[in-house]
Amino acid sequence: MFYFKYFDNPLENAEFIDEKCQSCGSEENCLEGVYFNEHDDVVSVCLSCLKEGLIRVDIPDYIRKEIKGSDRFDKIDELERTPPVPWIQYNEWPVCCNDFTKYIGEWERGRLIKESQDGNGLNYLLSILLQDIKERIVNEKNFWSEIGNLIAIYVFECQTCSKRIAVSQSY
DSSP states (O other): OEEEEEEHHHHHOOOEESSSSTTTOOOEEEGGGGOOOTOOOOEEEHHHHHTTTTOOOOOOOOHHHOOOTTTHHHHHHHHTTSSOOOSSSOOOOOOTTTTTTTEEEOOOHHHHHHHHSSSOHHHHHHHHHOOOHHTTSSHHHHHTBBBBBBBBBEEEEOTTTTOOOEEEOOO
């Protein structure tokens, strides 16, 4: 079993490919190299080599700067050895309570409805969606209808206060 502080259930939530790990040659639990931005030649990295830090995920400077305090570099080191969320964007990672949040999965409309207290998944999503993404939504009903098609919703949770934060891709 693989445990990552900032990534819940990697065997279910990470995106794997059928390419050997370039670090150790393993064919098990290999992540696609496209998420390892600073290593242009990486095609695949297994979870074990990632956890050991043999190959690391690139964390943008503006994300690094959000963490303050004496344990800042430990937190960044841990995130660099965490599976990337399966989106082809910068390895953006929400921060809450001065720590990186834990990725808990990609949610579709059904899960958002289930997690809402009143059965209104759209309102629940809007309550946890990053503010800058929410401000770009022109038509909420169209946004909602495209989840699972053109739009993916990735949900994170603060390990201190349990606040959930949603990030959308392709919007």
